[in-house]
Amino acid sequence: MRYVYGTCGILRRLYSTYGSGFKKSSTWTPQKNSTPHYIPYGEDGSGFYSDNALGYYNIMENAKPMVMAAINSMEIDPKHVFNIVDYGSADGGTSMPLFYQVIKKLRERYGDSPPIHVTYEDQPVADFKSLFMRLQGLLPMPDNHSYLKDFHNVYVGACGMSFFDQCFEDGFVNFGFSSTAMHWLSRGPCPLPDAVFHMVSSCGEAKEQFATQAAQDWETILLQRARELTPGGHMVIVNCTSDESGYYGGGRWTFGHVNMCQKLSSLWHSFAQRGKITKEEFVNTNMFAYWRSQDEMQAPFVNENSRVRKAGLTLVSQETKPTPCAFQARWQKEGGDARQHAKQFVNMCRSWSNHAFHAGLSNKRTEEEKAAILESFFKEYEDEVAAAPEKHDMEVMSCFLHIKRN
Numbered sequence: 125m126r127y128v129y130g131t132c133g134i135l136r137r138l139y140s141t142y143g144s145g146f147k148k149s150s151t152w153t154p155q156k157n158s159t160p161h162y163i164p165y166g167e168d169g170s171g172f173y174s175d176n177a178l179g180y181y182n183i184m185e186n187a188k189p190m191v192m193a194a195i196n197s198m199e200i201d202p203k204h205v206f207n208i209v210d211y212g213s214a215d216g217g218t219s220m221p222l223f224y225q226v227i228k229k230l231r232e233r234y235g236d237s238p239p240i241h242v243t244y245e246d247q248p249v250a251d252f253k254s255l256f257m258r259l260q261g262l263l264p265m266p267d268n269h270s271y272l273k274d275f276h277n278v279y280v281g282a283c284g285m286s287f288f289d290q291c292f293e294d295g296f297v298n299f300g301f302s303s304t305a306m307h308w309l310s311r312g313p314c315p316l317p318d319a320v321f322h323m324v325s326s327c328g329e330a331k332e333q334f335a336t337q338a339a340q341d342w343e344t345i346l347l348q349r350a351r352e353l354t355p356g357g358h359m360v361i362v363n364c365t366s367d368e369s370g371y372y373g374g375g376r377w378t379f380g381h382v383n384m385c386q387k388l389s390s391l392w393h394s395f396a397q398r399g400k401i402t403k404e405e406f407v408n409t410n411m412f413a414y415w416r417s418q419d420e421m422q423a424p425f426v427n428e429n430s431r432v433r434k435a436g437l438t439l440v441s442q443e444t445k446p447t448p449c450a451f452q453a454r455w456q457k458e459g460g461d462a463r464q465h466a467k468q469f470v471n472m473c474r475s476w477s478n479h480a481f482h483a484g485l486s487n488k489r490t491e492e493e494k495a496a497i498l499e500s501f502f503k504e505y506e507d508e509v510a511a512a513p514e515k516h517d518m519e520v521m522s523c524f525l526h527i528k529r530n
């Protein structure tokens with residue numbers, strides 16, 4: 125596929141600003157579906173993701189009423205294994221408290237039966253080592269509890285697949301769950317010429333291509349889950365979204381906050397302007413993720429003849445709500461060392477964004493050069509947060525979907 129510049133006003137403007145620096149990017153080769161483009165940041169087995177993902181525990185807490193309603197509504201056969209899957213689990217720490225509550229509820233209702241099996245699904249490059257270490261208490265367990273240690277007849281496993289593929293045999297899953305993972309796309313449809321995130325870009329043509337890719341991917345994700353869910357099975361999916369006003373989280377500029385997605389884009393752009401990276405590297409740095417609107421999320425369920433409805437999925441309920449930034453809340457309540465606060469705030473953002481900035485850098489650079497650029501990039505962000513902690517915020521807008529397999 126060729127991506128032709130020049131049909132988009134913004135692209136033309138950037139092109140004239142940056143001159144021939146953009147020429148080489150005018151032929152765009154999309155990545156293959158199977159290539160993981162999200163590479164976790166942090167050493168395997170270090171627990172980096174869940175140690176720094178403070179706010180993501182709160183998103184799970186926000187999902188709890190819907191998850192419990194789904195579990196309570198299910199007809200469960202205590203003689204059969206009850207299979208739970210966490211799709212896009214990362215190192216699994218953030219969903220541990222929620223799954224503790226689910227397993228506690230099942231044990232209260234059915235005693236020590238049925239056997240419960242929790243499978244953590246994520247890309248083959250995920251930090252599964254930290255997952256098992258945390259479940260076994262070899263890394264700090266959230267609230268000092270692991271359901272694996274506290275309940276009988278509970279088993280865990282991992283599945284190193286992409287959620288765009290069928291990950292389990294037909295009818296395997298009783299309860300599926302996914303949080304803040306399915307906004308990642310299967311492939312990059314085109315580069316964003318003027319921003320790192322599609323929400324920040326002003327290029328209508330590129331945004332349209334992102335929207336088309338996201339619609340295809342959403343249908344694929346749902347059709348695969350329709351195969352994997354057992355009839356009568358339920359699933360709760362928590363997706364990044366934007367509200368009616370178009371606010372997509374990351375900090376409200378109306379409150380005088382610095383928006384994280386805008387900051388990452390503008391700081392990286394300033395790296396290009398200051399010659400720390402090339403203009404081409406700026407264009408080639410893209411977050412291949414999409415914040416679907418609530419309508420886009422609902423679309424596959426509306427028409428009873430849609431492929432998703434025909435595959436047996438029904439949307440039981442849908443709710444959109446923000447999860448306030450846990451770092452900002454802690455700062456407002458406790459204050460403390462601004463540098464330490466900034467380090468953790470930026471680490472959290474780096475855990476899911478580092479891979480995209482790394483991928484944008486030219487392959488002509490050595491790994492050492494790339495590492496130095498990324499260190500200085502995130503250090504500059506950290507300095508800005510340390511100088512004004514009250515201005516930096518990472519509120520997350522999430523759409524919570526309860527889906528049932530007929």
Ligand SMILES: C[S@@+](CC[C@H](N)C(=O)[O-])C[C@H]1O[C@@H](n2cnc3c(N)ncnc32)[C@H](O)[C@@H]1O
Nearest residue numbers: 180212213214218246247286287303304305308
């Ligand atoms: C921000 S983390 C969320 C982790 C965890 N669910 C939470 O809410 O804290 C996003 C996760 O989605 C995973 N992911 C992205 N694309 C994926 C794919 N195609 N298949 C499976 N997992 C994917 C990433 O590897 C990453 O672990």
